Amino acid sequence: MSTSVHVKPLERLSAAEAAAWHQVVAASMNHDLPGVPAPAPGQIHAQLTQPALGSRRLTWLASGADGVPVGVAGLRVFTSPGQEHLAELELHVDPAHRRLGTGSLLLSAVVEACLTENRRSLIAAAAADGPGEAFSERWGFRRALTLDHLMLRLDERPAAELPQITDTAPPGYRLAGWTGTVPDELADAFASAKNAMNDMPVGDLDYGSVAWDADRVRAMAKVIADRGDTLLTVAAVHDDGTMAGYTEILLPQGSGPRAQQYDTAVVPAHRGHGLGLWVKAAMVRRLRAEHPGVVEIETDNADDNVHMLAVNHRLGFRSYRRTRELQLDVPAT
CATH class of the missing domain: 3.40.630.30 (Gcn5-related N-acetyltransferase (GNAT))
Incomplete structure (x- = not known):
């Protein structure tokens, strides 16, 4: 020591x-x-x-x-x-x-x-099989989740190559999009859709769950704006006014060439209509139109999140590294 x-x-x-x-x-x-x-x-x-x-x-x-x-x-x-x-x-x-x-x-x-x-639970992320993982395991951390990181190179995938299914709205749905804070008329619907993230695969992580409401989604957008980042959202809205799914992209301050994927979720009652692929392809088109300096998008998925991995692969994302989520069960005093 x-x-x-x-x-x-x-x-x-x-x-x-x-x-x-x-x-x-x-x-x-x-x-x-x-x-x-x-x-x-x-x-x-x-x-x-x-x-x-x-x-x-x-x-x-x-x-x-x-x-x-x-x-x-x-x-x-x-x-x-x-x-x-x-x-x-x-x-x-x-x-x-x-x-x-x-x-x-x-x-x-x-x-x-x-x-x-x-x-009681301390979680950390480290490159798979790297020095951080070895150090953590010596301290008693255990592997709880493996994440597959994927990259989409926008300059290597022409817009015309996006799947045809993404060009037409699934029956009964329309797209909505915004930058930063969700519009007031969509705030409650967006908060309800956010709660769909609580069933995402988390492996053995003792992560808990979070309840979203309109105030929380507004607070999230303010936190991101206050640190100088830009949050883009594209959502699928059903004819009855409910939000069926959404995807978020973060542009770090300075708008460099790499964007970060935030949440993508489809509400359980609306799954099976290709909405995840639809909103993510719409986001790619939006980035190309509004932020041409962005040439790559990084995302990550749990390695057992088969559906979202398939969606990302269809869009042209390719795996390029892996990380582990590790957890230490803190001993009670």
Whole structure:
């Protein structure tokens, strides 16, 4: 165990501390996830300083004897009803300073905070079969879910090649779309559709569930806007006014070339009509028309989510990496 590393909690994040955090995360991701762009400094600052939806964040910085930042840890403590047992870990150690006990010092501080916060489940994500997974398993984390990450290269798939089924609305449905906050007239219907995400495959994760209402979907959009990101939504609306399904895309601040897929869901009563494929293809067309600088979309699916994987493959998504969701059952004091 390293005796020359100092771990301190970050109370009010300074600009220098945010820069140090970015330095460690960028070094860690460049080593462990080549080809996956690290968050920009502004994204890191917003993540650490802006309020999150249904959670609050605790953070730690590890520095060497010379004051150089060598590791960081963040703990997202969930506060929504149905998730009060849960916390989520992000931990990075600069590759040049690994195997010296820094990660263990940070994780010890995180586990102590979980005990203080009365959390029974600590979840984390790591590249499959990578150093983060090996480190977590040495600490007693277990594999709970495997995620298949897929990429769609928009510049390699002409619009004409999208499946013909996506060109025509399924009978009884129409498309709706918006940027940022859902229009008031669709807010309640959107919240109801959001609850369909509660049956998505989560493997053995003790993830809990979240109840969505109009206020929560508005709050979600505000959190995303406040950190400088842009949220695009395309939805399928039934003739009776209910929202049957939707898909969301996040454009990180600065609108770089890679967009991130957020939720895609189809309400159980409306499944079997091809709505998932329809709304996702409509989103691809929207991106091409409104955001031509976006050339790739990244998404992830549980490896047993056979239906959504099939939808994504039909659209041209291709697998390019895998991650594991890991869970530590925090021992009660």
